[in-house]
Amino acid sequence: MAGLATSFGSGAMTNSIDDVAEAPCIFAIGCNAPEAHPVIGWRVRTAKDRGAILIVADPRRTQLAQWADLHLQLYPGTDIALLNGLMYVIISEGLHRRDFIAQRTEGFEDMWKVVSGYPPDRAAGITGIPKEQIIQAARMMGKADRVCTLYTLGITEHVVGTHNVFSIANLAMTLGSVGKPGAGVNPLRGQNNVQGSCDMGALPNVFPGYQSVTDGAIRAKFEKAWGVSIPPKAGLTVSDMLIQARQGNFKAMYIVGEDPMMTDPNREHVRQALESLDFLVCQDIFMNATSELADVIFPAGSFAEKDGTFTNTERRVQLVRRAIPSPGDAKPDWQIICSLGEAIGLRMPYSHPSQMMDEMASLTPSYGGVRHNRLVPDGLQWPCPDESHPGTPLLHREKFTRGLGKFMAVEHEPPAEMPDDEYPLMLSTGRMLFHYNAGAMTRRTPILQREFPRNFLQINPADAQRLGVRRNGKATVTTRRGSLTVDAQVTDSVKEGVVWMPFHFAESPANVLTNDALCPIARTAEYKVCAAKVEPA
């Protein structure tokens, strides 16, 4: 998000979900839409059925990769080398969009200075992709009228996550594929309301609508509206809170709807950090590994038990309506938060979430025209500055949010932890169709649980044979942080030297293995690659 905000001025999908189906060429990198974003996978399928070219860059031969005209099977953590290599070919063959670059962007020359160091031979050497495929992909993109780029956590969950996003933005601008239908740079959000949470300022450095807390005028606006004084400094990210907690500098946490013991990297580090706190409050619909450590637990209502809005990946604010009452003492999150606020002396006299939306709209330009009564039937896509505004399906149409699009030159840097003699394999982690994140909901759903009851490891047949790991046998995976024994799934969907594991299983949590090295800008950890060894168990 920080990456796109720097390059374009707005950290969200530039285009809309339906728009993907209109694309003449789709480039999906670090993204397995049919499993992780099936509704968008559908649009990709539709585009393909209408004749679109599909190029997929992924270390695994995913279902999306199987649909692709060209699958670029790169090593994890080599995205920038691939993207720079693609731009090298596009630019040196004159397929870049000179007018677009000249009129709408800045920094192209500086970027070329870096990208010119990535001829296909070098890109192929780093990524493990045959150089002919890099050239072919670049020509396919360069010759397409427009290219729609899709990416997800395969791009961001790296120490170079923000640089990866810069590089994707560079490619899209090189191709002149921003601000047009069936094009754009589209980070797919993995949860129903993660876009909404960010929009509402659930980030340490911004108020709702990405208004900076360090801006005095903006701070004054919120101080006046809320009748409080607000610290002028950005707060800590979740990753930094855990680091500070472990060092004894951070004393209390209130965790709402999250299970960091399952979803944060290096579980042992997380456990020590949470146990170092003086006071931990958890709020969730089910007991989970994190709330096991809590001093106080607030039972929350599920999605079906509350009114409010979810803002989805295409910036669409959608109405949610209560369908059933909450069981027992559970309450909708907003009621719990308001009760807590009133108890510590804050003024939170809301009787319905629509009142909060009205307040939010009065303080947040991009949500200025959003009202609950405008959200039926289709919701509204922000920016929606006033009540007569129909919403904005397509960003950066005439100009970028920041004015000129900014090329950010970036070099390939290897992952924080690379294979060595002791840990000779690359372990990558990710998601699968039948389970959702920490598994708190899907693993309580018997039929989903039946589909994938246990954790497993994908390993290439050549590695499996060399290591003596047998199909459907057990394998022990060990990294510098921990060890797990799981079922072995011997498959050529991962390339030799790479193993892959989902992270949904509380009794066998992949995050005991993962590396908590962080992207210095976004503070997102490198879930997607660490060094590992595998032995038969």
Next chain:
Amino acid sequence: MQEAKAIIPEYFLKADDLLPLLSALSRSARVIAPVRSDWGEVFFQPLASAEQATFDYENAVVAPKDLLLPQTEVLARYRRVGSSYQVEAPIEEQPQVIAGIRSCDLCAVQIWDEAIGGGKYPDPYYLARRRNTTFISIACPTVFEKHFCPALEAGPTLESGFDLHLTAIEGGFTAQVGSEAGLRLVKGQGKFLRPVTPAQVEQRKRAARDSVARFAARFDIAAVQRTLSAGEGVEVIDDTAMRCQDCGGCLFVCPTCSCFDVRDYPTGADSGERLRTWDTCAYAGFTRMAGGVNPSQSRDVRARRRLMHKLVYRLESEGLLGCVGCGRCIVACLGNIDIVDLLERLGGPSGHPEAGPSGSPLWDPEGPIRGPEGPKGGREGARAE
């Protein structure tokens, strides 16, 4: 049923009397009808008042099958009493009228009557709901886009096999009674159901003919059955498997799919519930054995089995085709799998030498029923005159 045809009582229902009729019926039964949501989609829903109902619609997003086999239902509650268990099996006996059901969905109920309510082990929960349910079906004015019921003899209208069947004509509907339940339903409703005139009967017959006039079957079901049974059509099945994203949507919206799962859930230290929930054979785990072996692990095996079940096995076990041509699976599919395309590729006029010329209707509304293999493929009552 051939005999029944001669004595089908038929009435005329004025358009303005339809909702008042539902109101009158709601005094003695729960009335369920299509209701359009704020989002424009139509669902079957119990009516709080008759004005909620809409009959100006193509078809509901899902068939009203959950009213006969709920998505989740309690089969039994058990409690430990001393050293034994006390078991209670709640069987629901609530009269309900399902109004506005389309011909295809009613044909699906016929399949369930055989598959769940018939055979060696008729399901008592299903049968209780079934005997308490009366249907008011309504003929479609045309074969809607994505629908292909005539090719499977499941619509767009019916001539028997219904309780009370409405066909829109000038000023209202003809209302045909086709069963004992239908007779009970119309009893005492003379205020709304008036004598039908011969001209109105003629209008009804014309509406039935007009509704299929522009429909042309794109496949020959017998040819499809031969291809599938011979294990042929590998490319078509592989393409389906490659497109399938394992969402199960096609099976949950299918009016004939009836897979379920039964599990026990604790409700306390000494008590529990046995729940039945919908399930789907499209998921790999449906057939996985305890030791991990799975005869249907790969998607192509599951894709072929689905078609075999619908088009071949159902005929063998229930004597009815397992697809009624409602087209819901086409709408639901995230992989753009279109069952009509599939069937055309497996047994369409161009794809199969034994099939008829392209564009010719499999089923000639003026002619006799051309079932796939004589009476075996025929669906009772599912044709216009």
